[in-house]
Amino acid sequence: MRVLVYQAHPGQHHSHANHQMSAAVSDVADIEFCDLYALYPRHDIDVSAEQARLLKHDVIVFQVPFFWYSTPSIVKEWQDVVLEHGFAYGSGGNKLKGKIWAMALTCGAPESAYRSSGYNSFPLRSLLTPLEQTARLCQMRFIAPYVLYGALAKRKTEATQAHAQGWREWLIGLRDQKLNLAAADALGVVQAKDIAGLVQ
């Protein structure tokens, strides 16, 4: 499958996890990486160019930090302007039909925070429902996200290294259709430790 990875991190040089993730996939072929903040430093997204880019791919991945229970702002801007009526949804808006919407999230909080007793009160998948529904309205398949919990605490440890390695295998699995999507959906959230069991 043709994989497109949208990367969006406004403070890239501060993010150790995302830096390692990028390093781990630097030599992976046939995947297009697109740094939204680098391409549109002034947020003036070129709508037709991005729509054309979407049409050329089957899997759209967002590699982003989890900010305020959502994405960094440029991804919201991207949704607002690129997912147009008549293109992504609404009358005649079926251009993205059948494509996969995937997310690779780095979360600052530990896994334990994402439950009713934790300080974030909701499971991660509940917090992601606006994005999941966005994908659904575009007739895309929202697959279980690949997540690093506690990214801040794990800075510069082996955990981020393992996450980066898992990211590489997860992406290659998507590209080569070797990733068991049904099993991933059953897990709800995929972490580095799950990758070995999911790649066929």
Next chain:
Amino acid sequence: MTEFLMLATILLVSGVIAVPLASRLGLGSVLGYLIAGIAISPVLHLLDVDVIAIQHFAEFGVVMMLFLVGLELEPKMLWQMRHRLLGLGGLQVSVTTLLVAAICMGLGLYWTISLALGMVFALSSTAIVLQTLNEKGLMRSGGGQASFSVLLFQDIAVIPMLAFVPLLAMPDLMGHGAAHGDDHHEAAMSLVAGRAGWQVALITVAAIACVGFIGTYLTRPLFRFVAMANLRELFVATALALVVGIALLMTLVGLSPALGTFLAGVVLANSEYRHELESDIDPFRGLLLGLFFMTVGAAIDFGLLASNAGIVVAATVGLMSLKAGVLYVLSRVFRLEGADRWLFTLGLAQAGEFGFVLLSFTVVNQVIPREVADVALLAVAMSMLLTPLLFIFYDRVIVSKMAQNQMVEADEIDHKGNILIAGNGRFGGVVARMMRQIGEQPTVVDYSSAQLEMLRKFGTKVYFGDATRPDLLHAAGIEDARLLIVCIDGKDSITQLVTHVAQHHPHVHIIARAIDRQHVYDLYQAGASDIIRETFDSAVRTGRSAYQALGIHPYQSERLARKFTRSDRALLLATANAHKPGVPLHENEEFVSLARELFEQQREELESQSDGFDLQSDKAWTPPPENLRINSGDKG
């Protein structure tokens, strides 16, 4: 007159032929000049030219070179060097002098002669070594810095040596000896001759203070005054007058002119006129040093060499191995590592031009018999001739062997001057401030004296000079620059500067300001990396303000402005290739028809939308028609 013209022609032509050939063969300019000198020596002999007299004149090149070296060296750096200067330099001179003297005594020479020879041979060639280090860009390496410390110490040590030599005189030893020849090194006029010791000391201190005072307080108003005339040659004249004047002052008080101009250079190292001075003096230094090297080559007496071949070769080889040995031990003591150690050891192993000076002085003072001096002179010349070969050996063998370690060091040495800003008016000033915001110290060059004066009051460092001149660019460090930002006025000057840098320094990323649309194309063809239209951004902002004044929502105005910018840039790119340099746009038929076609196309696109302001991206927040909402849902 004819003779002078003939001599000048011979010297210039031989240099012009030999030096490029030598550079091409990787031998370096010094060897080129030496070979040229050897080649023309029979002709000079036929014309009965006094080569030695020319040589003494050309030695002024060394004075100029030390002035330029001083310019590169801020007082703070000189102070940091003090241990090396005294330790390395002092040990090199004293140990080499004593060893040479001991060996000469072992060979049966009298002790005064031996000691004099020791002093002659302890000195290395500032001219060859600094020229070569600069040429190869090794001045800032560890080995280069150490070599420089030693050379500087030697240049200072010459003065007490000249004072010491007459004490060694023993006329009765010389037999028929040298008659009292004319001594060109003893100043005809002197401020210190015949005065008491304390007076001499006082005058000397006063002279040095005078150099410091001139450099610190007088040069700035002087150059500002000269800048008013706006004539390039006046600057050259002023710079020359400064250097020559200081050299004269130093000679009058019995100090080394090289030392004096070096001090003046150090004092001026912080001045905003530094790059201007550098580029003004540099051609003279180059010419005089070239002349000096040629005279060294021409002065080699091959007849004498043939008859004394054994002794001369033995003396040269012995001398160089001895000097190299001393240097090697010192480099270990002072912890020079790897390639730096070899650069230091091989680079300074020759005897130098001050050796010539001392030798003739010793003969005049009847310290060394002429026969010994003649052989010693040949040994000095031969060792200078061999030095470029040692540098080649260093380059080819040692550097390639140690390439890796040296590369890591090279990165750390110095990253100043990475950004060069030409022009510091309202435009360049903003750019320079933005560079400082991220901790960079750009080298800013500007040609307006009034502007400099104002900036200096605000504590901003700007260098005076015309950035379109290649020599000034060189002095400002274009070779090491990563980025050149062109903020000067004048369409042609900008294009000329961009063309030159793009051609000769392709590694530099050039950001240039374009005056108008035609100029954008010129700069594009000249090779600018980024072209910024001078008034475009402010014009677009003005248009955006007009949108808002018309009642259009500020955010929509912003998006309209972006849309305009985007399509204008597309137009610019689409028509770039139709541009012909030198042909005004309206006279270029291909360009006119293409532009009209594209303009038409763009207007059609805009007008085809329901109203002029309906943009594609605005659809994002235009609600879909009523009938569709029920079926497919709203995006929320």
